[in-house]
Amino acid sequence: xxxxxxxxxxxxxxxxxxxxxxxxxxxxxxxxxxxxxxxxxxxxxxxxxxxxxxxxxxxxxxxxxxxxxxxxxxxxxxxxxxxxxxxxxxxxxxxxxxxxxxxxxxxxxxxxxxxxxxxxxxxxxxxxxxxxxxxxxxxxxxxxxxxxxxxxxxxxxxxxxxxxxxxxxxxxxxxxxxxxxxxxxxxxxxxxxxxxxxxxxxxxxxxxxxxxxxxxxxxxxxxxxxxxxxxxxxxxxxxxxxxxxxxxxxxxxxxxxxxxxxxxxxxxxxxxxxxxxxxxxxxxxxxxxxxxxxxxxxxxxxxxxxxxxxxxxxxxxxxxxxxxxxxxxxxxxxxxxxxxxxxxxxxxxxxxxxxxxxxxxxxxxxxxxxxxxxxxxxxxxxxxxxxxxxxxxxxxxxxxxxxxxxxxxxxxxxxxxxxxxxxxxxxxxxxxxxxxxxxxxxxxxxxxxxxxxxxxxxxxxxxxxxxxxxxxxxxxxxxxxxxxxxxxxxxxxxxxxx
Numbered sequence: 001x002x003x004x005x006x007x008x009x010x011x012x013x014x015x016x017x018x019x020x021x022x023x024x025x026x027x028x029x030x031x032x033x034x035x036x037x038x039x040x041x042x043x044x045x046x047x048x049x050x051x052x053x054x055x056x057x058x059x060x061x062x063x064x065x066x067x068x069x070x071x072x073x074x075x076x077x078x079x080x081x082x083x084x085x086x087x088x089x090x091x092x093x094x095x096x097x098x099x100x101x102x103x104x105x106x107x108x109x110x111x112x113x114x115x116x117x118x119x120x121x122x123x124x125x126x127x128x129x130x131x132x133x134x135x136x137x138x139x140x141x142x143x144x145x146x147x148x149x150x151x152x153x154x155x156x157x158x159x160x161x162x163x164x165x166x167x168x169x170x171x172x173x174x175x176x177x178x179x180x181x182x183x184x185x186x187x188x189x190x191x192x193x194x195x196x197x198x199x200x201x202x203x204x205x206x207x208x209x210x211x212x213x214x215x216x217x218x219x220x221x222x223x224x225x226x227x228x229x230x231x232x233x234x235x236x237x238x239x240x241x242x243x244x245x246x247x248x249x250x251x252x253x254x255x256x257x258x259x260x261x262x263x264x265x266x267x268x269x270x271x272x273x274x275x276x277x278x279x280x281x282x283x284x285x286x287x288x289x290x291x292x293x294x295x296x297x298x299x300x301x302x303x304x305x306x307x308x309x310x311x312x313x314x315x316x317x318x319x320x321x322x323x324x325x326x327x328x329x330x331x332x333x334x335x336x337x338x339x340x341x342x343x344x345x346x347x348x349x350x351x352x353x354x355x356x357x358x359x360x361x362x363x364x365x366x367x368x369x370x371x372x373x374x375x376x377x378x379x380x381x382x383x384x385x386x387x388x389x390x391x392x393x394x395x396x397x398x399x400x401x402x403x404x405x406x407x408x409x410x411x412x413x414x415x416x417x418x419x420x421x422x423x424x425x426x427x428x429x430x431x432x433x434x435x436x437x438x439x440x441x442x443x444x445x446x447x448x449x450x451x452x453x454x455x456x457x458x459x460x461x462x463x464x465x466x467x468x469x470x471x472x473x474x475x476x477x478x479x480x481x482x483x484x485x486x487x488x489x490x491x492x493x494x495x496x497x498x
Contacts, residue, residue, distance in 0.1 A: 004029050005498050008265045008275035010248045010291065013041025013435075014480060015470035016281030017231035018069055018487035019494075024238035025073035026495055031273050032240060033265060035247035035436075039232050041281070042435050042442065042472070043480065045225035049422040050373040051321035052223055053380050058362040059086075059332060060218035061211055062481035066227070069484055073234060080230040083218040086367065090217075091330035093412060094182050095338045101330065102186075104216050117180040127177035127187065131210035138164050138207055143485060146493070147458045147475040165203030166450045173203035185340050189358075192384055194478045195312025195441065197344040200448040211481075219331065221368055227480070251278055251287070253296045253464055260296055262467040277466040277498045279490060283473045284457040285438035285445075299463025310448045311387040311441035312478075313347050314428035316357075318381040318402060321422030325377050326363065326413055333361040335412060347386045348446070353401050357383040359408055376421075381405065387441035389432035398427050444473030459490050468493060 005028050009016045012034035024030045038044065043056035060066070063083050070077040088101035100116050103109040106128055114121030165173050174187045188198035190208040198205075220226045235242045247268040253260040262278040280287050284302040292300060337343045337358045346354040362380040365372040372378045383405055388394070402425055410416045428440025438444065449455050457474045461467035470490045472478035477486075 005277070006031070006275045007277045007279060007494060007498075008033065008273045009279045009281055010251065010265065010287070011035075011041060011281035011471070012039035012232075012242060012244070013281050013471055013483075014043050014228065014231065015472070015474075015483045015487050015490075016041075016279065017228070017235060018484050019279050019281070019470050019491050020240045020242075021073050021231060021234040021238055022069075022487060022491035023494060024235070024240045026491070028494075030240045031275070032235070032242045033246040033248050033267060033273065034242070034244050035268075036434065037245050039242070039244065040225060040228035042431065042437070043225065043228055045223060045228075046319055046424065048424070049321055051319075051376070051378045051422055052364075052371045053319045053378055054224045054362065054364065055317065055319070055380070055426065057224055057480050058364070058380065059089075060220065060224065060480065062215050063218055064215070065481045065484050069488070070234075072488075073238065075234065080233065081226060082221055084221060084367075086217045086219050086331050088330055088332075089212065090332040090334055092182075092186055092334045092336065094185075094336050098182060100182070100186070104213070106213050109213065113183065117183060120178060120180055120183055123177040123179070123183075127174070127206075128210060128213060130173075130177070131206050131208075132214070134164055134204060134207035135210045135214075138204060143476045143482065146460070146489060147456065165206060168203045170198040170201045170203050170205045173206050174198070182336075185336055188340065189334065191447075192313070194447055195314075195384075195443040196446045196448060197313075197348050199341060199344055200310075200348070200446070202447070202450050205447060217332075219364065219367055222370060223364065223368070224480075248291060250293065251280065251291045251467070253293065253299075253467075255464075258299065259463055259465070260299060261465045262461075277468065277494050279468045279470055279494070281469075281471045282436050283438045283441075283444055283471070284469050285473070286436040287469075290436075296464060299461060300467070301462045302457050310348070310446045311439045312443040312446040314385045314387045314389075314431055314437070314440040314442055315426070316353065316383045316385040316398075316401060316405075316428070317426035318379070318405060319422070319424040319426070320379040320381060320416075320420050321372065322377045322379065322416070322419040323375065323421055324419050325365070325375060326379075328412065329361060329363045329366060329377075329379075331363055331367045333363060335359040335361070335408065343384070347384055348448075351386045351388055353385055353397055354383075355404075357405065357408075359383055359405060361409075379409075381409065385428050385440075387428060387439040389429050389437075389440040391429040391433070394427040394429040398425055438473075442472070443478035447477075459486065460493060466498065
């Protein structure tokens with residue numbers, strides 16, 4: 001009888017948990033080591049004073065990816081999770097007082113765009129058709145397979161894969177279809193789904209709106225952290241050894257010369273986990289510098305980070321529990337800044353908080369009253385922030401910046417300050433410290449190069465056999481659906497190679 005193969009996984013984020021359950025269902029002995037007391041990584045939760053806040057992703061797209069994961073391990077998603085559609089998808093507000101509700105149905109959205117800005121409905125339909133075409137050309141090589149090389153694309157897929165708007169910026173592509181500056185700002189915003197600037201990211205990212213409008217936006221009653229709880233439950237059912245409060249000190253590599261083989265983990269308490277393969281569900285940039293002996297860092301495949309490295313943005317977060325409900329808010333809300341280019345210039349060029357930031361508010365108690373005490377409201381307030389992880393710098397910035405954000409919020413929510421009974425602040429330094437987000441960046445490198453799809457760390461380490469990467473900072477990218485797709489890829493590679 002063949003010996004059971006073993007896999008050690010660093011990190012119990014969504015990518016690590018999803019990889020673990022797939023491999024356990026395939027017969028592997030799987031150990032997951034997580035440094036924190038709670039699984040989930042950046043997809044996490046805060047419960048305090050009767051309020052519940054999802055502190056990571058707040059919207060589900062591509063629901064079929066979630067259902068496929070459960071089917072792959074012999075389960076039905078409906079026995080663990082319930083997804084409910086959201087409509088409107090998001091409520092947008094501008095400094096001039098205008099408001100727009102983004103509709104889940106494309107036909108209804110086109111009509112709403114026309115009412116909002118006469119004649120722009122046709123532009124939306126044309127833009128969505130272009131977004132669909134980009135998705136069709138890019139999804140197979142970029143989302144559903146291992147990270148390709150440019151030469152592979154030319155050899156396998158021909159010129160069609162080059163027709164993905166890699167040369168113009170996202171902003172330039174959006175402006176082909178919309179004249180109203182408010183609509184340009186609305187669709188430019190989709191670049192932030194992976195922490196990038198629409199003025200630097202390639203037009204390829206215009207495929208993101210199609211994903212949202214084609215599959216809809218969804219919520220998990222009880223909060224999105226229910227996904228993590230479901231994956232943890234699957235780990236228990238499938239025999240995964242999930243160890244919390246078990247930080248990893250080193251990924252062990254054996255070998256001579258330039259190539260090695262991953263052999264397991266050394267934990268901070270001195271114990272070891274021997275394994276036939278190692279999957280790292282941590283930022284590859286952090287892992288390179290911290291989890292590997294110096295001689296193996298280059299072999300991980302992550303290029304060195306310089307002071308000028310173009311990291312994705314981070315987030316500045318306020319968790320606000322209030323004694324009242326806010327009927328002017330939808331489940332998802334955006335309060336746009338008056339000068340979008342200046343906002344991204346501050347974040348990416350000047351590396352400082354934007355003086356006039358766009359504010360995102362997830363108000364899940366609008367749809368799910370279990371998330372706040374009766375009559376109360378839970379406001380998860382997020383502002384895009386520079387990838388600066390220095391705790392001392394944020395100690396100086398955080399207080400004044402929180403007051404600036406609250407001033408902006410109070411213009412839309414009169415009397416807000418008097419209704420706050422719970423308040424917590426999270427800065428990029430917190431994301432770096434708690435979840436090892438390199439520089440506080442939420443998605444590793446930003447997608448600012450024309451060949452961004454080729455620059456993201458690959459799932460397979462080039463110089464270390466048996467070493468793999470999964471998570472939002474690795475291929476195919478950030479966002480829960482892409483992380484789950486990455487877990488599917490990595491589990492398949494491990495099974496083929498061990």
